[in-house]
Amino acid sequence: MPGFELTDIPTAEIDRAEAEIQPLVDTLREVVDATIRTCVGADQLQLAQQELESALARLQADQFDGPAGVKFNSEGRSWNWGNTVVGQRNAMAPPLRITHVRPGLAHAKADLGAVYEGPPGLVHGGVTALLLDHLMGETASAGHTRVTLTGTLSLRYVKGARLGPVRLDAHIDREDGRKVYVLARLSDAEGVCTEADGVFIVPRWFAESQ
Amino acid sequence: MPGFELTDIPTAEIDRAEAEIQPLVDTLREVVDATIRTCVGADQLQLAQQELESALARLQADQFDGPAGVKFNSEGRSWNWGNTVVGQRNAMAPPLRITHVRPGLAHAKADLGAVYEGPPGLVHGGVTALLLDHLMGETASAGHTRVTLTGTLSLRYVKGARLGPVRLDAHIDREDGRKVYVLARLSDAEGVCTEADGVFIVPRWFAESQ
Numbered sequence: 001m002p003g004f005e006l007t008d009i010p011t012a013e014i015d016r017a018e019a020e021i022q023p024l025v026d027t028l029r030e031v032v033d034a035t036i037r038t039c040v041g042a043d044q045l046q047l048a049q050q051e052l053e054s055a056l057a058r059l060q061a062d063q064f065d066g067p068a069g070v071k072f073n074s075e076g077r078s079w080n081w082g083n084t085v086v087g088q089r090n091a092m093a094p095p096l097r098i099t100h101v102r103p104g105l106a107h108a109k110a111d112l113g114a115v116y117e118g119p120p121g122l123v124h125g126g127v128t129a130l131l132l133d134h135l136m137g138e139t140a141s142a143g144h145t146r147v148t149l150t151g152t153l154s155l156r157y158v159k160g161a162r163l164g165p166v167r168l169d170a171h172i173d174r175e176d177g178r179k180v181y182v183l184a185r186l187s188d189a190e191g192v193c194t195e196a197d198g199v200f201i202v203p204r205w206f207a208e209s210q
Numbered sequence: 211m212p213g214f215e216l217t218d219i220p221t222a223e224i225d226r227a228e229a230e231i232q233p234l235v236d237t238l239r240e241v242v243d244a245t246i247r248t249c250v251g252a253d254q255l256q257l258a259q260q261e262l263e264s265a266l267a268r269l270q271a272d273q274f275d276g277p278a279g280v281k282f283n284s285e286g287r288s289w290n291w292g293n294t295v296v297g298q299r300n301a302m303a304p305p306l307r308i309t310h311v312r313p314g315l316a317h318a319k320a321d322l323g324a325v326y327e328g329p330p331g332l333v334h335g336g337v338t339a340l341l342l343d344h345l346m347g348e349t350a351s352a353g354h355t356r357v358t359l360t361g362t363l364s365l366r367y368v369k370g371a372r373l374g375p376v377r378l379d380a381h382i383d384r385e386d387g388r389k390v391y392v393l394a395r396l397s398d399a400e401g402v403c404t405e406a407d408g409v410f411i412v413p414r415w416f417a418e419s420q
Contacts, residue, residue, distance in 0.1 A: 003330025020252045021245070024259040028245055031262055034269035035231070035238055036278050036292045036299045042230045048265040049234040052241055055258040055265075059244035067324040067331055067373055068246050082246045082327040084334040089246045092302045092325050114277035115302050117292040118344075120213025121277060124294040125360035126343035130336030134328075137335065150335035154364040163277055 004070050004147065011077040018079075018088050028091040036114045078144065085134035096131055096168070103142035104172035108135045111165050122160040123193075129155055131168060132184050132196045139170040140180040140200035146210075148180060148200040161186060161193035178202040214280050214357065221287040228289075228298050238301040246324045288354065295344035306341055306378070313352035314382035318345050321375050332370035333403075339365055341378060342394050342406045349380040350390040350410035356420075358390060358410040371396060371403035388412040 031052075038045075068082035068089070081089040085096050094110040101107065110131065118124030133153055140148040170184035180200045185192050241262075248255075278292035278299070291299040295306050304320040311317065320341065328334030343363055350358040380394035390410045395402050 003332075005330070021248075021255055024255050024262065025245060027259055027262045027266060028241060031238060031266050031269065032242070032301045034266055034273060035235060035301060036297065037273040037275075038231075038269040039272040039274060040269060044268045044271070045231055045234050048268045049237055051261045051265040051268075052234065052237045055261040056237060056241050056244055058254045058258045058261075059241065059248040059250060061254070062249040063244060063247040064249060066247075067327045069327075069330040080327070082324045084326055084328065084337055087246065087327070090325060091242045091245060114292045115300060116294050117277040117279075117290070117297070118294065118347075119359060120215070120279040122213075124340070124344070125347065125363070126340030127294050129339035129343055129363060129365075130334070133336035133339055134334070137328075149329060149370065150365075150367045152364070152366050153335070153339060154362070155339075155360075156362050157360045160359065 004072065007071050007073055009071075009073055011073060011075050014073070014077060014079055021089060025089055025091055032091055032115055033113050083134075085131060094131075096134060098135060098138055100138070100143045103145060104139060106135060106139045106170050108168040108170075109165065110168075112161075112163050114163070117163060119160060121163055123163055123166065123188075125157060125194075128157070128161060128186050128194045129153070129196075131166075132170075132186055132194065133198070135168045135170045136182040136184050136196065136198045137200055139172060139184070140182050140198075142172070146202055147206040148202055151179065151199040151201040153198040154196065156195045157193070158195065159191075159193050161188040162190070165189065166193075173197075178204070178207050214282065217281050217283055219281075219283055221283060221285045224283070224287060224289055231299060235299055235301055242301055242325055243323050293344075295341060304341075306344060308345060308348055310348070310353045313355060314349060316345060316349045316380050318378040318380075319375065320378075322371075322373050324373070327373060329370060331373060333373055333376065333398075335367060335404075338367070338371060338396050338404045339363070339406075341376075342380075342396055342404065343408070345378045345380045346392040346394050346406065346408045347410055349382060349394070350392050350408075352382070356412055357416045358412055361389065361409040361411040363408040364406065366405045367403070368405065369401075369403050371398040372400070375399065376403075383407075388414070388417050 072078035282288035
């Protein structure tokens with residue numbers, strides 16, 4: 001499987017590694033937010049910068065090359081630490097918290113702060129697309145039982161989504177061979193903001209391996 | 211204009227403020243990347259975490275409430291520091307470097323690292339949507355001479371984009387009243403990965419103010 005890498009690391013070890021780095025990721029997410037919203041002077045910015053440089057040197061002292069990829073072990077545990085939307089180590093990920101109700105039906109929540117702004121006070125339209133694409137792909141994967149890639153994605157923006165808590169809903173509408181048709185929407189506290197439909201493709205290499 | 215805020219801060223002062231914080235933003239972007247890719251032990255993670263906590267406290271000592279919004283001054287200089295794709299203070303922004311060739315024709319470049327991963331080694335399909343949406347919106351704005359919001363966005367994923375340098379191209383295909391039709395694509399070193407078309411809307415409040 002191209003890039004989906006089977007490793008022999010036990011689930012307990014992955015859980016421990018994730019727990020160890022979680023506080024760092026949480027704080028980093030706050031630093032990203034604070035860097036947008038800070039009003040402190042040049043001297044404090046410089047001192048903060050030096051502290052970040054020091055942390056950076058520590059983290060880079062030993063690191064793997066390239067992106068994190070998608071790994072899984074023989075127990076069926078998978079991890080994609082760098083994923084932009086749900087990666088456990090990715091401070092850019094809100095993260096989106098996904099609930100798979102059953103294969104083909106999922107919903108998700110996120111709390112979107114200053115980092116996700118497009119028009120003033122509103123979620124960037126492209127962030128809406130990013131989150132919907134991800135949830136729809138996971139929904140198409142029928143509870144992670146198959147690999148799917150985005151084929152087409154169409155979005156209708158009904159109204160701007162306010163920054164703050166958002167909810168996403170997605171379900172498989174129908175399937176046709178390797179094509180999975182998914183419908184979804186993103187809502188803020190005041191109702192539906194964006195509706196989406198997409199076609200997700202089960203790659204031939206995956207379909208033929210089943 | 212809702213949220214688009216006229217201020218009397220001179221351009222030179224904005225330029226200076228941006229130059230002051232730029233090194234911090236650059237380092238922060240590296241820390242986000244390194245947090246995904248680090249292999250150091252729990253003791254080093256904890257020390258890095260303490261350094262980030264210290265930087266966070268400095269930055270939060272004085273900050274404004276809520277998101278950064280979109281500001282402009284009477285000289286026509288505008289700044290949207292929190293914007294997810296181009297915000298000068300947003301470490302999540304790649305950033306996308308946009309060239310407006312002329313009103314209605316633009317291209318852009320970004321170098322996408324481990325932070326933007328979806329499938330192993332590939333750009334997250336939602337990140338492709340995020341970047342295209344942004345460039346298409348700026349293109350629809352005809353060189354920032356009007357406000358536009360995303361109406362609809364349709365994406366066709368031809369092939370996965372490799373992480374690394376990407377190029378985006380967008381142009382206005384036609385206009386009809388307050389609707390602006392934009393075509394665009396995203397390419398990696400090996401060719402076109404995603405094609406997009408979108409309808410961007412000039413809000414009634416803006417059209418009526420002209």
